[in-house]
Amino acid sequence: MILTLEARAGSLQPYLLLVPALSILVGFLLFPLIWNIYISMHNVSLTTILGEWKYVGFKNFSNLLRDPDFHMSLQVSLLFVGGSVALQFFVGMVLAVVLNQQIWGSNAFRALFIIPWTVSAVITGFSFKFIFSDSFGVLNYGLEQMGLNPVAWLSDPGMVVWTLVIANMWHGTPFTVIFLTAGLFSISSVVYEAARIDGATKIKSFFYITLPLLKPFIIINLILITMWSVNFFDLILVMTNGGPLFASTTSSLYMYRQAFEFGLLSKGAAAGFLLIGMNLVLAYSYIRLFRRKERTVEIRQM
Amino acid sequence: MSNSNSLGDYPPVTKKESSTNTPHEYIFKDFKLILIIGLVSLILVATSLTPFTMVHAQQPKQVTLTAIVAEPKERWDSLFADALTKLRERHPDMKIDIDYRVLPYADTRKQILTAMAGRTPIDLISIDQIWLGEFAEGKFLSDLSNLTQSWNRSSEWFKTNWDGGIYNGKVYGIWAWTDVRAMWYWKDLLNQSGVSPDSLRTWNGYIEAAKKLENSTKDKGIQAMHLVGASHSPDMWYPYLWMLGGEIVKQKSGHPQKGTYWFPAYNSTEGAQALEFLSDQVKAGIKPQINHFWGKEFADKKFAVMLEGSWLLGHFPRNESKNFDKSVGMIPMFPVPKEGDTSATMMGGWMLGIPETSTNKALSWELLTIMIQPDVLAPMLANYAYLPTQKPIAEGTYSTQLNATIPYYKELISMLSIGHSRPSIAEYPQIADNIRQAIDEVYLGVKEPKQALDDAAKKSAEVLGWS
C-alpha cells in the first residue's frame, strides 16, 4: 500500500484540517454577516432595535444609492483610496528597490521604516491631527519659520483628502516596503548579471526583469492595500470626522456615522455591503488587469 | 546583494523513527500540536472564566451595580465613591459594589446602543440630553415618573432642566449638572488694544472689537476671537437663533404617520439673521477653528476672546482662582443684536438614567438619588466647575461653597435663566448634522445663510418623516 500525499477520493482529512479555521470564521464572521444581511433588509435603527423590525426588502440599498451624501462619499473614497494606494505603492516600491541596492545599513533603515505601521490607527490620527492643525500645528509653524505660507491642511475642503492620504501613506507604506522587498529577494542576482552582460542598463533591467518577476507580489500587495484603504476609517474619524463639508467622508466613514452616530443600523449595514462589493470588484479587477499584462510581457520577451 | 536561495538554508530533513500507525489514528498520535493549542486555550479559558465563576459563587446578598458613563473619569470616581458609601450605610445587610465603565463620548453612546441591543443588564447610564429622545423612543430607558413622584424633589429643579429629562410626558432622565457658555477675555490684551469689554456685548461691537484686536495681537501670534468650526458648531450658533426668538424645531400637524410632529423651524428669518452674524465674523477675518481644545487654547492665550463653556475654568491652575478674575474677564452672555436685548446661551451637562434592562431598578434609583443629593453632588461640582440644575445647590448654603471655589460663579448661575436646551427628539443627531453642513457652507462662502438653512431644513424635514 503506497501512501501518497494526495488524499483518496472521499477522504475527510482535508476537511478535518480546516475545521478549526472554518469554525472560528463561521462563528465570528459568518454569523455577523448574516445578521447584517438581515438588518439591511429591514428597517432597524436605534429606536426600533428592541421593537419591531419592519421588512423593507432592498429599500435601504436603493435609498443609499440615491443619497447624494453617499455619492459624495464614493467620490471622496475614490480620491482617498486612489491617492493612498498610488502613494503607498510607488513610495514603497521606490524604497524597496533603493534599499535593495548594495548600501551600508539597509537592514537598519528598513527596520526604522517599519515603525509607523506598528502604531495603531487611532493614535496615528491624534498625533497627525495635532501636527496638521492650522493654528497650532508644528507643520505650519515650520512653514512660517521658513517664510512660506501656512497651509489649511484640515480646514480646506479641497486639501483635506490629500492630508489624510499623506497620513495614510505614513502609516501604511511600510507594509508595501516589506512585501516588495521580499519579492525582490526572490529574484536571484544571476538574472541581473545576465542582463548586464547583454548590455542592459539598470533602468532597463528594472522594467523588463524586476517588474515582471515581481508581478505576483505586486498583485497581492495592491489587493491588500486597496482593501485596507477602502475599509479604513478610524484615522479619518479621529482627524476630521468627515469634515469640512463632508470633504473627507469616505464611504467607510459614511457607513460608520450612519450606523453609530445616527443610529441608522440598516443603512449602515447596507453601506457595509456596498463596501464589501467594492473590495471584491477591485480585487477582481487587479487580477484580471495583471493577467492580461502578463501575456503581453511574455510575448515581448520572446 | 542579500539574495539567497531559500531552500538551501533550511535544516536538513532528518528521518524520524518510523511508527506503525495507520493514517486514521493520526489525530490521537500527534498530540504535540494539539496539546499546545489545547493548553493555550485552556489557560485562556481558565483566566477568563474565573471572574465569571466567581460572580456566581457569591453570597446571595451581593449586588454589583453596573454603570456606563462618559469621560472624564475623575468626576465619576469621587461621585460614585461618596454615593456608594452612603448607599452601603443604608443597606447594612447587603454587600454592594459599583462596576462603572468610563468611556469616551462617542463610545459611551456606542456601548449603550450595543448593550441594549444585546439586552445586557445595565443599572445606570449617563445620558447626553440630545440622546434622551432616541433612547426613550427605543425603549432603552425605564420610566422614572412614578419613582420621581414619591421622591418628590422635582420642584427643586430648574424648570428647563427638569423638562429636559421628559419625553412624551414621562420622566426618563434626571439632569444632574449643567454648564453654560459665556464670553471670556484676557484683560491685558483688550487694554493694550484699547478695546473696552462692554463693546463685546453687541454684534457690531463684537465685530469692531475683532478688527481692532487683530491688529495688535497679530504679531504676538495671538488671534483675536475664537470661532468654533468643529463638528459641534451648531451648539455655538443656537444662542443667536434663540436670542432672536427662533427655534430649532416646532410642532406641526399634518405629518404622514404621526399626525402632529416636529418640523424644522431653524430656517426662519431669525435663523438666517443669526447665521448672517457668523458669516459677518468670517468676513471680518475671524477664522473658524476646525480643532477645538475646549478652552485650553484660551488658557494658553492663543485667543484674546473666546466664547466657551464654564468648563474652561478647569484648564487654569486651581490655586490661582483668586487671581483669576484679575487677568481674565467674563461677560455672562452671547453678543446680542443691539444693546438691551436679552441674550441666550446653551446649556450642556449630563443626565442620569436607568436602563430598562436593569435588574436592580429600586437600588439603582436609590443610588441615583444619592448621587444628586446636594451634600454629595455639590463638592464634585465645586471641584470640576460644573453648575447645578437644582435650586438647593444653586441658591442654598452650598452655593457659598461653590461661590468660593468657582470664579465668576454668581455670573455663571445668572446665565441659567437665559439658558436653553436642545430638543430631545430621536432624530436630533441627523438634524444637527444638517445644520452643521449649513454652517460650514456659510463659513466657506459657498452659500448664502438663508439658502444654506433652507437646504438643510429640507433634509431635516425628510429625516423627520415629512417627505
Added chain:
Amino acid sequence: MIPIEKTLIYSVIAVYLFITLAPLLWVLSTSFKPNQEAISFPPKLLPDAPTLDNYLFVLTNPNLVTSLFNSLLVSIGGTGLSVAVSALGAYAFARFEFKGKNLLMSTILGLFMIPVVINIIPLYIMLANVGLLNSLLALVLTFQILIIPLNIFLLKNYFETIPKELEEAALIDGCSKLRALWHIIVPMSMPGFLIAAILSFRFSWNEFVLPIVLSNKPDVMVFQVALYQFISLYRIDWGYLTAGINIALIPVVVLMLISQKRMIRGLTLGAVRG
C-alpha cells in the same frame, strides 16, 4: 556603484527617513516633557527639563499595567492560535484536492474583505449570549477574523513551494500526515510561520475598535484602549499619552527588528504563488 547613484539613493532614504521619523521623534521627545507643558506654542523640539515622570506614571498605574499584561496575553495567545489554526488549514489547501476547494478558498478571502466595524453589534450579541463578554478569551477568538484568511493564504503558498517528495519520503517510512506536517514542513517553513506570527501579533496588539465595545471592564482592558483615557473631551495628556505610545511600540518593533531578515525571506516563498 557610481557616486551619483549613491547620492541619489542616500538622499531618497534620507528624505523618507525624515518623513517617517519626524512624527515619532516628536512623540518621543514629548514623552520626556513634563505632562503640564507637554505641548507648548511655539513648539519646542527638545524638552527643557527632561523627565521620566511620564513613563513612571504609566508603568506604575495598576490599570495601565494590567492592560499591558492583557494585551500581551491576548496577542500571544491569539498569535499561537491563529498560526496553528491557519497552518492546519493551509496544509489542507496546499496538499489536498477536495471538493469545493476553490470555492472555500475564495469564500475565506472574500470574508476577509468585510470591514470589521459593522460586525460589532452582532458580535456583541453573540458573545453576550454565551456569556463571554468582557473576557480575554473572547478577544483572542474575535481577533482571529483579522488575520486567519491572510495567514492561510500566506502559509498555503509557502507550503506549496516545499517539494512533495520530502513528505512522500517520510510517508513511505510510515509517518502519518500530521506528523509529516510537524516534523518536516514546520521546520522548513519557520520563516513563513514567523511572518504569520508577526502579522497576527501586530493586528492583535493594535486593535482598538473591537475591545472598546467587547471588553471595557478595567481588568480585561487592553493597552490601546487604556491609552485612550489620556484623550478626553476636555484635554489631552500628551505627556502620558506619548509615553504610553512609546511603550506600546516596543513589543512590535522589537519583534520586527529581530526577525526582519527571516520575515522577508518568509514572505518570499509565501507570496510567490498568487
